[in-house]
Amino acid sequence: MARRAAGRRPGDSGTREAILAAARARFTEQGFRETTMRSVAAAADVDPALVHHFFGSKEGLFATAMAFPFNPADMVAGLLAQGVDGLGERLVRTLLVTFARLGPANPMIALLRSAVGHPPAAQMLREFLTGAVLDPVASAVRADRPRLRAELCASQVVGILVAREVVELPELRAADTATLVAAYGPTLQRYLTADL
Amino acid sequence: MARRAAGRRPGDSGTREAILAAARARFTEQGFRETTMRSVAAAADVDPALVHHFFGSKEGLFATAMAFPFNPADMVAGLLAQGVDGLGERLVRTLLVTFARLGPANPMIALLRSAVGHPPAAQMLREFLTGAVLDPVASAVRADRPRLRAELCASQVVGILVAREVVELPELRAADTATLVAAYGPTLQRYLTADL
DNA sequence: ATCCGAACTCACCTGCCGTTGAATTCCACG
DNA sequence: CGTGGAATTCAACGGCAGGTGAGTTCGGAT
Incomplete structure (x- = not known):
C-alpha cells in the first residue's frame, strides 16, 4: 500500500476542493445514506479523518457540497x-x-x-x-x-x-x-x- | 422487558403475515436500505432471527413483500x-x-x-x-x-x-x-x- | 529563526446491521 | 403417546460505518 507520510502536504494541495468534488459526485450518484465518508475520502485520495476535520460531520459535508455553483x-x-x-x-x-x-x-x-x-x-x-x-x-x-x-x-x-x-x-x-x-x-x- | 418464552406459539399465530405486513409498511415508508430487519421484527413483535428463518435474507423478504395484492x-x-x-x-x-x-x-x-x-x-x-x-x-x-x-x-x-x-x-x-x-x-x- | 495554527495520517472506539447456530416449545401425524 | 419437524427465541459473530484523539508535518506571521 502506498502509504503517505503524515502531516501537511507541501504547496497548495487543493485537497478541500477535491473532497468537495468527490462528495458531490458520490451524493449525486448515490444519495446521502449510501454515500460513505470512507468512499468520499478514497475518491479524493485522502484519509477519512480529514473529511471530518474539514467539515465536522457527514451532515456538514452534505450541506457544504449541496451549494449550487450558481444562484x-x-x-x-x-x-x-x-x-x-x-x-x-x-x-x-x-x-x-x-x-x-x-x-x-x-x-x-x-x-x-x-x-x-x-x-x-x-x-x-x-x-x-x-x-x-x-x-x-x-x-x-x-x-x-x-x-x-x-x-x-x-x-x-x-x-x-x-x-x-x-x-x-x-x-x-x-x-x-x-x-x-x-x-x-x-x-x-x-x-x-x-x-x- | 416483556421477554417471551422461546419456542413455538400456541394456535395459528399468523406471524408470517404479520411480518410481511410490517415489512411492506417499512419498505413503503423508507425504502430497502433504510429498512432494517430489526425494525421489521420489532414492528411485528418478533425476534429478528425469525424474519430470517421465514424469508432467508433481506432480499428474500423484499421480493416476497413486493408482490401486489392484485395483478x-x-x-x-x-x-x-x-x-x-x-x-x-x-x-x-x-x-x-x-x-x-x-x-x-x-x-x-x-x-x-x-x-x-x-x-x-x-x-x-x-x-x-x-x-x-x-x-x-x-x-x-x-x-x-x-x-x-x-x-x-x-x-x-x-x-x-x-x-x-x-x-x-x-x-x-x-x-x-x-x-x-x-x-x-x-x-x-x-x-x-x-x-x- | 521561531512558533502557532492548519493540514494531514494513524489507530481505535462505539454502534448498528445482516446473518448464524443452537436451544426451546409446540403442532400434527402415526 | 411419542416423535419429527416447524415455529420461535437467544446469544453472538463479523463487518462496516461515523466519529475521536493524539501525533506529525508544513505554511506563514512575527
Missing part, C-alpha cells in the same frame, strides 16, 4: 422577467441545459436521491423548491390557484428527473432537447395558464 | 380495452384510486424509494414498469413513437408520486381526485395522441 433563484427570476408567455418552454429548456452543464455533480439529483429515507435532505429539497422556484413562479402566475399550478409544474419536472436519472427510461434518456422541450413545454404552460 | 397487468389491460379515447383520464383516476386502496403498504412507492441506491430494486421497478405498463400502453397507441409516448406518461405519473409522497408538496397532497384528474388527464392524453 438558482436568479435564474428563475430571469425566466420570469420575460413574462408568462412561453414560460413553460423556457423552464424546460433551461432545466435541460443546466443539467447538461452540471454533469456528474448535480445538487438537484443529489437532493432528490437523498430525500428518500433521509428527512433532513427532504426538508432541504422542499425549502429549495419552495423558495427558489415555487414561490416566485406562483407569484408570477396570473390565474386562479397559482400555488397549485406551480406544484403541478414541479411534479412534471421532478418526474422528468426521476424517470431519466433514477428509473432510467431509455427513450427519455435518448431523446434530444428539442423533442423534450416540444413534449413538456406545453404541459407546463397549460398548468400555468389554462383552465383547470 | 397490475390485468388492471392496465382493462383500461386499454376501452380504447385510447379518454385513456389519460382513466389512467390517472385508476392510479389515484389504487393508491388510496393500498394505503401504507404500497409496492410502487416502496420500489420507487428502494430504487435509489439499491440497484436490484431499480431493476425490479424498471421491469415492472416496462412489462406491466409501458409495453402494453405503447402497443395500444396509434401514433408515431409509441414507446416515447408511453415513457412521457410514465414520467408524469412518477412525478405525481414523488411530488406527493417524497417531496410532499402540500397543495398536491390536499387536492381532491377530481382536481388531479382534470389537471393530469389531458396531459397524459396529449402525450398519447397529440403531435409531438
Whole structure:
C-alpha cells in the first residue's frame, strides 16, 4: 500500500476542493445514506479523518457540497422577467441545459436521491423548491390557484428527473432537447395558464 | 422487558403475515436500505432471527413483500380495452384510486424509494414498469413513437408520486381526485395522441 | 529563526446491521 | 403417546460505518 507520510502536504494541495468534488459526485450518484465518508475520502485520495476535520460531520459535508455553483433563484427570476408567455418552454429548456452543464455533480439529483429515507435532505429539497422556484413562479402566475399550478409544474419536472436519472427510461434518456422541450413545454404552460 | 418464552406459539399465530405486513409498511415508508430487519421484527413483535428463518435474507423478504395484492397487468389491460379515447383520464383516476386502496403498504412507492441506491430494486421497478405498463400502453397507441409516448406518461405519473409522497408538496397532497384528474388527464392524453 | 495554527495520517472506539447456530416449545401425524 | 419437524427465541459473530484523539508535518506571521 502506498502509504503517505503524515502531516501537511507541501504547496497548495487543493485537497478541500477535491473532497468537495468527490462528495458531490458520490451524493449525486448515490444519495446521502449510501454515500460513505470512507468512499468520499478514497475518491479524493485522502484519509477519512480529514473529511471530518474539514467539515465536522457527514451532515456538514452534505450541506457544504449541496451549494449550487450558481444562484438558482436568479435564474428563475430571469425566466420570469420575460413574462408568462412561453414560460413553460423556457423552464424546460433551461432545466435541460443546466443539467447538461452540471454533469456528474448535480445538487438537484443529489437532493432528490437523498430525500428518500433521509428527512433532513427532504426538508432541504422542499425549502429549495419552495423558495427558489415555487414561490416566485406562483407569484408570477396570473390565474386562479397559482400555488397549485406551480406544484403541478414541479411534479412534471421532478418526474422528468426521476424517470431519466433514477428509473432510467431509455427513450427519455435518448431523446434530444428539442423533442423534450416540444413534449413538456406545453404541459407546463397549460398548468400555468389554462383552465383547470 | 416483556421477554417471551422461546419456542413455538400456541394456535395459528399468523406471524408470517404479520411480518410481511410490517415489512411492506417499512419498505413503503423508507425504502430497502433504510429498512432494517430489526425494525421489521420489532414492528411485528418478533425476534429478528425469525424474519430470517421465514424469508432467508433481506432480499428474500423484499421480493416476497413486493408482490401486489392484485395483478397490475390485468388492471392496465382493462383500461386499454376501452380504447385510447379518454385513456389519460382513466389512467390517472385508476392510479389515484389504487393508491388510496393500498394505503401504507404500497409496492410502487416502496420500489420507487428502494430504487435509489439499491440497484436490484431499480431493476425490479424498471421491469415492472416496462412489462406491466409501458409495453402494453405503447402497443395500444396509434401514433408515431409509441414507446416515447408511453415513457412521457410514465414520467408524469412518477412525478405525481414523488411530488406527493417524497417531496410532499402540500397543495398536491390536499387536492381532491377530481382536481388531479382534470389537471393530469389531458396531459397524459396529449402525450398519447397529440403531435409531438 | 521561531512558533502557532492548519493540514494531514494513524489507530481505535462505539454502534448498528445482516446473518448464524443452537436451544426451546409446540403442532400434527402415526 | 411419542416423535419429527416447524415455529420461535437467544446469544453472538463479523463487518462496516461515523466519529475521536493524539501525533506529525508544513505554511506563514512575527
